[in-house]
Amino acid sequence: MKRFLLILIAGCLLSHYPADAQSFLKKVTRNVTDEILGKTSAEKKSEQPEPACACSDAELVLDLSGNLKLDYKEISISIKDDGSILVKDRISSKYYVVKAGVTNGPYEEGDPAVTGFEEMDENANSKDAIPLRYKEYVKKTGEKYTIQFAGKSYGPYAILNQFAVSSSKDRFAAFATETVAATEEDAKKMEAAIKNAKTDQERMDLSMQFAQQMQQKMMQGGGPSSLAPKLVTNIPNATFDPMQSVGGMLNGKVKYGDIVMVANDKIIDMQGKTILTLKQDAVGSEYLFISSSGTKYAWYKYGTLSFSDNAPLAELFNPHLLKADGKIYLAYMYYSPKRNAIMQCKVVF
Numbered sequence: 079m080k081r082f083l084l085i086l087i088a089g090c091l092l093s094h095y096p097a098d099a100q101s102f103l104k105k106v107t108r109n110v111t112d113e114i115l116g117k118t119s120a121e122k123k124s125e126q127p128e129p130a131c132a133c134s135d136a137e138l139v140l141d142l143s144g145n146l147k148l149d150y151k152e153i154s155i156s157i158k159d160d161g162s163i164l165v166k167d168r169i170s171s172k173y174y175v176v177k178a179g180v181t182n183g184p185y186e187e188g189d190p191a192v193t194g195f196e197e198m199d200e201n202a203n204s205k206d207a208i209p210l211r212y213k214e215y216v217k218k219t220g221e222k223y224t225i226q227f228a229g230k231s232y233g234p235y236a237i238l239n240q241f242a243v244s245s246s247k248d249r250f251a252a253f254a255t256e257t258v259a260a261t262e263e264d265a266k267k268m269e270a271a272i273k274n275a276k277t278d279q280e281r282m283d284l285s286m287q288f289a290q291q292m293q294q295k296m297m298q299g300g301g302p303s304s305l306a307p308k309l310v311t312n313i314p315n316a317t318f319d320p321m322q323s324v325g326g327m328l329n330g331k332v333k334y335g336d337i338v339m340v341a342n343d344k345i346i347d348m349q350g351k352t353i354l355t356l357k358q359d360a361v362g363s364e365y366l367f368i369s370s371s372g373t374k375y376a377w378y379k380y381g382t383l384s385f386s387d388n389a390p391l392a393e394l395f396n397p398h399l400l401k402a403d404g405k406i407y408l409a410y411m412y413y414s415p416k417r418n419a420i421m422q423c424k425v426v427f
Contacts, residue, residue: 240253318348383410
């Protein structure tokens with residue numbers, strides 16, 4: 079009776095509002111047909127259309143059926159810089175790691191196998207995040223940092239303001255400060271001493287004493303110039319001045335094998351030259367990519383990958399540059415209902 083009423087209502091709507099009722103009628107008819115035929119949820123899912131971004135030569139990344147039997151709507155995915163993928167099943171709270179086409183797991187939270195997938199958000203260049211994310215290259219001794227890259231050592235530095243490694247893993251760039259007039263420990267000691275001072279004169283004397291200590295430390299560290307951040311890199315002929323960064327960020331994922339500065343609507347190379355000025359739609363994107371020729375670019379927002387010279391691709395995630403067979407590709411992933419799997423497509427870029 080319920081099915082009959084639904085179809086009857088849809089028929090009435092169709093006679094009065096054909097445009098609106100058409101889609102409703104299709105949905106009702108499809109649901110009733112599925113119930114009559116006894117179709118499973120998996121069968122229903124496989125009949126869903128492939129996303130607009132699907133390609134004919136897609137590569138399998140993760141099969142969600144088989145032994146895994148994971149629901150795509152109930153998983154979250156994190157990607158490491160080395161391309162390995164962490165999959166969390168929110169139902170069981172289990173983790174799986176996919177690398178080079180091989181899936182391992184399940185793992186419990188806190189297992190060493192799932193560490194290193196820290197969220198790469200806007201705080202990825204913060205003081206605490208840099209040594210964690212780039213622990214392969216950044217070492218801390220006491221209150222100083224050193225950079226070890228390709229067999230060479232740089233530093234020590236009091237602060238690493240920014241740090242980036244190229245996707246080819248053969249270049250790095252950092253904004254580093256050699257000296258600070260006062261460390262956090264110095265500041266805590268000064269604050270405690272002044273707080274415990276009994277008279278205004280004692281507080282003034284302590285302030286003068288700390289000011290002299292800061293000046294002495296600054297001169298021992300190389301003078302006032304040592305307090306300013308400078309560019310540290312192995313990129314040949316790099317001359318970019320960090321003081322001109324105007325809030326921009328070093329980025330090793332925008333152009334394969336290179337590091338650039340992303341500053342609002344401009345992409346700047348390490349010689350300070352503007353490579354591209356972005357369209358307004360591309361400003362503030364989650365990801366930006368420049369082609370190897372430097373003549374076109376792409377940007378990613380809300381599941382859509384847009385191109386400066388082509389039509390956009392929708393319903394995708396994890397866009398990234400990679401090199402294979404001597405070519406540079408802009409790759410992305412999507413969910414395939416037909417295969418119940420996460421797939422990857424590659425566009426020559």
